[in-house]
Amino acid sequence: MGSIKIFFITIFSGLLIASGLSASNVEVTSSELINNAKEYDKKEVIYSGEVIGDIMKRDEHAWINISDGSNAIGVWIPFEETEKIGFTGQYKYKGDIVKITGIFNRACSEHGGDLDIHAKSIEIIERGYEIKRNINFYGLIAGIVLFIIAMSLSLVIYSKKL
Template identity: 30%
Template sequence: MIGLSAPMRLASKGVAALALALSLYMSPAVALAEGEDENTVNPQQLPDSSFIFDTSIADLSSADSYYDNQTVQIVGEAVGDSIAVEGDPDHRWITLMSRDPSSNASISVFMTDEQAERIDAFGKYGTTGTMLQVRGTFHLVCPEHSGLTDLHAEHVSVVDKGKHHEEPFSLEAFIPGAVVVAVGLVVTGVFYWLRERRR
């Protein structure tokens, strides 16, 4: 800075420092403006305050008030039968059994006739029922159905179709029972023989 006085040199350095600070401050803002499209808020989107809890039938069978009136999603096997709802010809009661072999938990599901028609088989001896994924509102004490713990289905989809399977006949399965019966007959005979001998 030839020919500039000390105050002028100091002022020019201050302007340069201010320009550098402004450029550093503005670069993130420019980058943010360029990436705004990725985080744009859609004003047309409807508010949604619900949460979907992906849970199990076993958990719901021992649920507390935390799950009450919450939107939950479960997977289970349709068992028993499709039961008509008294006074409501458009809905059915379906029982879903836990798919966990170590649990026999079940839950009653309130669904429409159209949803229930997706079930092609109900679980029983020799048959594996249709596996359903159900999303809906869980009621610990349902105000519409006399305080029953139930699930009101909103969306029902088939995870796996039902299967019919015949249990193969196995003679070996009868051997333990036959041995027990034979031992019982022998013990009974000995008992009567001893009783007659004491007379």
């Protein structure tokens, strides 16, 4: 009786461990993808991060860049899926946080050997927003005063040389 119990525990533990080692359908970081590219190559992965830069339309697809804070990875996505994206990260905007499910390619033959993900789906996790930037009026006034002083000194030096 005890050996049967141990047998089933061993089998169950082995199945749990083996399912955890599969690269398919696991959420990964950009560092994991870059450092373990061979392991994840041609496998389905889940990758999350901020949409940054521009959406670059190419026929029925588009390129988007997703940054997880460490690196950015190019994602090849059906163009109609990009309509879900409200904001892309730029100076004035925080981009949408998305979850991409797709096939990882360490050297994509379709795209000149680039490392990329061919997305099957995109899910918006958090909407982006406009970043409000306040002007530092004290800094602005100090800059104007320093500019006037520098111009005055330049004129004095220039007039003495003539």
